Amino acid sequence: MLTYVLKRVLMTIPVMVVVALFVFLLLRLAPGDPAAVIAGDYATAEDVQRIREQLGLSQPIIVQFFNWSLQLMQGDLGTSIFSNKPVTELIAQRIEPTMLLALTTILFSILVAVPLGTIAAFRAGSWVDRSVMLFSVGGFSVPVFVLGYILIYVFSLNLRILPVQGYRSPFEDGLGPFLAHITLPTVTLSVIFIALIARMTRASVIEVLEEDYIRTARAKGQSEFKVLMRHALRNAAVPIVTVVGIGIALLIGGVVVTESVYNIPGLGRLVLDAVLARDYPIIQGLILFFSFLYILLNLLIDLTYTFLDPRIRY
Amino acid sequence: MAEQSAHDTAAATPMPKGIKDPSVFQLALRNKSVFWGSILLALIVVIAAIGPFLTLDPVALNPMNRLKAPGEAGLFGTDQLGRDVFSRVVNGARVSLIVGLAVAAVAVAIGLFLGLIAGYIRVMDALIMRVMDGLMSIPAILLAIAMISLSGATLATVVIAIVIPEIPRVVRLVRSVVLTVREEPYVEAAISVGTPVPLIMSRHVLPNTIAPLIVQATYICGSAMLTEAILGFLGAGIPPEIPSWGNIMSEGRTFFQLTPWIIFFPGICLAVTVLAVNIVGDGLRDTLDPRIARNMR
Numbered sequence: 001m002l003t004y005v006l007k008r009v010l011m012t013i014p015v016m017v018v019v020a021l022f023v024f025l026l027l028r029l030a031p032g033d034p035a036a037v038i039a040g041d042y043a044t045a046e047d048v049q050r051i052r053e054q055l056g057l058s059q060p061i062i063v064q065f066f067n068w069s070l071q072l073m074q075g076d077l078g079t080s081i082f083s084n085k086p087v088t089e090l091i092a093q094r095i096e097p098t099m100l101l102a103l104t105t106i107l108f109s110i111l112v113a114v115p116l117g118t119i120a121a122f123r124a125g126s127w128v129d130r131s132v133m134l135f136s137v138g139g140f141s142v143p144v145f146v147l148g149y150i151l152i153y154v155f156s157l158n159l160r161i162l163p164v165q166g167y168r169s170p171f172e173d174g175l176g177p178f179l180a181h182i183t184l185p186t187v188t189l190s191v192i193f194i195a196l197i198a199r200m201t202r203a204s205v206i207e208v209l210e211e212d213y214i215r216t217a218r219a220k221g222q223s224e225f226k227v228l229m230r231h232a233l234r235n236a237a238v239p240i241v242t243v244v245g246i247g248i249a250l251l252i253g254g255v256v257v258t259e260s261v262y263n264i265p266g267l268g269r270l271v272l273d274a275v276l277a278r279d280y281p282i283i284q285g286l287i288l289f290f291s292f293l294y295i296l297l298n299l300l301i302d303l304t305y306t307f308l309d310p311r312i313r314y
Numbered sequence: 315m316a317e318q319s320a321h322d323t324a325a326a327t328p329m330p331k332g333i334k335d336p337s338v339f340q341l342a343l344r345n346k347s348v349f350w351g352s353i354l355l356a357l358i359v360v361i362a363a364i365g366p367f368l369t370l371d372p373v374a375l376n377p378m379n380r381l382k383a384p385g386e387a388g389l390f391g392t393d394q395l396g397r398d399v400f401s402r403v404v405n406g407a408r409v410s411l412i413v414g415l416a417v418a419a420v421a422v423a424i425g426l427f428l429g430l431i432a433g434y435i436r437v438m439d440a441l442i443m444r445v446m447d448g449l450m451s452i453p454a455i456l457l458a459i460a461m462i463s464l465s466g467a468t469l470a471t472v473v474i475a476i477v478i479p480e481i482p483r484v485v486r487l488v489r490s491v492v493l494t495v496r497e498e499p500y501v502e503a504a505i506s507v508g509t510p511v512p513l514i515m516s517r518h519v520l521p522n523t524i525a526p527l528i529v530q531a532t533y534i535c536g537s538a539m540l541t542e543a544i545l546g547f548l549g550a551g552i553p554p555e556i557p558s559w560g561n562i563m564s565e566g567r568t569f570f571q572l573t574p575w576i577i578f579f580p581g582i583c584l585a586v587t588v589l590a591v592n593i594v595g596d597g598l599r600d601t602l603d604p605r606i607a608r609n610m611r
Contacts, residue, residue, distance in 0.1 A: 018448025023460075030464040037466055137596065141589035143540055145547050145563070146581030153574050164571075253455035257544055271456065275463050275550050283460045291452045298451075 005303060012299050019291045020072060023284055024065055027055065038081070038278045054081055055280070077285030082277055087285030090270060097167045098255055098266035100178075104186040105251060106244065109193040114240065116194070117201025118233055122224075124206055132198055139195025144254050148188040148261035155184060165263040185262045189254045193247055200243040204236035211235070238309055245301040252290050348597030354590040362407035369401035402557040403580050409469070409558035410539045410587060416473045417480065417538035418531040424477070425484020426523065430515060432485060433492025443489070446482035454479035458541065459550045467553050476541045480534050487530055491523045525602040532595035536588045543584050559584045 035052040036043070043051075056064050071078075077087040120132035156164040162184055168177035208214065209232055217227045259268030267286060274282035343349055432442040458475035465471045495501055501518050509517075545551030546560015547567075554561050559580040566576030 014444050015447045015451060018445050019451055022445075022448060022452065026460060027464060030461070037464060137592055138589065141536065141540075141592050142585045143543055143547075143581060143588075145544065146577065146585060149570060149574065149577050149581070152570075153578075157571060157574075249451070249453055252453040253544070256455055256459075257548065260548060271459065272548055275459055275548070278463065280460075280463065283456070283463060287452060287456045287460055290456060294453070295451050 001306065004306065008299065008302055012295050015295055016292060019295070020069065020288065021065075023287055023291075024068055027280065027284065028057070028061060028064070038280050040278055051081060054079075072288070077288055078281035080274075080282050081279050083279075087282055090282060091267065091286070091289055094265060094267050094270045096169060096171075096266075097264045098259070098268065100170070101182060101185055101189065101258065101264065101266065102248075102251055102255060104182055105189045105193060108186050109190045109197055110244065112190070113194040113197035114201050114233075117198040117240075118205050118228060120198065120202045121205035121209065121232075122228060124202075129202075132202065136195040136199045139191045142191065144188060144192065144257045145261050147191055148184070148258060151184050151188055152261075165261075167262075167264040167266075181262075185258050185264060188261070189251070189258045192250060192254065196247050196250065197240065197243060201236065201240050204239045205232050208232045208236045238305055241301055241305070245298045248294055248297055252294065345597040345601045347593045348601065351590045351593035351597060354586070355594060358407060358587050358590065359411060361404060362411050365404035366401075366408065369398070369404050399562070399576055399579060402562050403559070403583055405557045406559040406562055406580055407583065407587070409552055409556060410542060410584065412469070413473055413476065413542040414535040414539040414591070417476045418535040420473065420477045421480040421484055421534050422527055422531050425481050426488050426527065428481070429485040429488025429523075430492060430519065433489040434496065434511070434515065434519070439489075442485065446485050449479065450482045452479065455541065455544060458545055459548070462545065462550050467551060469552060469556070472542060472545060472551055475545075476538050480538070484527070484530060484534075487526055488523050491526060492519055495519050495522050529595055529599045529602060532591055532598060536591040536595065539584065539588050539591070 030037075035048050035055065035057060038055075039048045039051050052058055056067065059067075075088065077091070079086055080090060083090070116132050116135075120129040123129050152164055155162045163181050166181055168174075168181045170178035205228075214227060214231055217231050218224075222230075255266070256268035256271055258264070259266045260272055263269075267290075271283060271286055274280075274286075343352070428442055428446075432439045454476075457479050458472075461475040461478070462471055495518060498518075501514060504514050504518060542551060542558065543560035543563070546558050547564045549561075549564055551560045551564075552558040554565070562580045563577045566573065566580075570577060
């Protein structure tokens, strides 16, 4: 067990190295002169040179990578070109709305998707099952931002029951305003996540329902509800949890879009502002931040199995 | 799990050799969702192909006719510069379809190549798969945004930026097929009689990858269209001179409360197109890949 945990932790290192190398090479291998692209159409030669210096592009590439990795290992994600602030500081300022939105979305999605998928599996082939599957195909097809605008149009502009846009912090403005502002973004972002989790839950529960121990449980007269909850769902949990972990990558992309639709001042908006301002170090820092976060969360999920599911022994 | 899948796929997709067994595509078309999805898709392709010749100029400005409602001026109204939204949406269909197809084709080609190498050449396996693991942990949209902001937004850079995050999934799929096929008795037999590696690849391994790759390609096509629209919507996609569903919606944001249809029309078109592609994909998966289908049904 301990060797497995150790092995699994060590396995994340090459992945992180690949991510870092890739992000590092992205800037260096970009066609044309990235410093000129970042500087924009109206930049003078001095501007371009200044940006090149700031990105460290004038040194030999090996030296660049060495210095850059050294900084990275000390937790330095780079410095913004325009505000001259460390990217980690900018991330810290904007992280609260993003993390809370991600959290409400994951909670809401699981609460909706797991029961939906379980019922669909239990009544496989029925109209309930077909509508769940239809919803999941639809959920993968509707763009996040279109859904966002439809929800704003219906609930904010026409029915006027929820605020149009913006964000309120639960720590400063109280829980009520926070929930009112976070509801539509959460629902918007959840749809694709619900589609994903419901599909996996259904597939996984259907497979478990064919097992011998389910027949045994039914044969000894256990109620269908208990069969589902105690035997089926619990054994189907591992693939469901895995898909939640994989879905976090999806969630990160969705957060950028959702924050843009609902004007939420989080990390997604930080990316977009950086794109508009051509502030590449911020974009690069955020890619590294999100990628490492994703790797660590999936490590955590993998390790959780070994404690939750006694059948998994390595 | 993966071992089974490749085996069943091979069994379920009779590869016509000599005997005219027209099954694969005819079988697929017999599937209801493939049939209706294909019809819907064909309709969209026709509109995208000939529509732009029949509609107004999508970039012609008409300042007198700004922000008109649908029906008041043109079928879908006009935007803040007085451009006809209907012609813009019809023209935008081209961008979505081109990006979807291009991304699917390029991602499958590169993924197939790398997957065959990883599956067959043991030394390369670990290297390629670690790189793919790393690539998969980078959020696709952020990676695309970064690449586009470095090299400037053109149709080509947008396609490349969407292709790269899609490659790992294809590589994993192809590799898993190769790993199982190479253990099959008929491949061992081929090796034992001294068949050269390229011939084993093209005659025994490649045909087994076709069915799962077709299914994967349709899903990539659908998600590429969505990503293109998201990039356009965020202002990091196809430049505004070429109308695309993404950048029409992006420009519609400013006046959303006044003229929500500028977002809704292209949005609905995009959703319907992606839905059609995904329905075809689901249907193909059911007919071509019975093992996954059994789990998903």
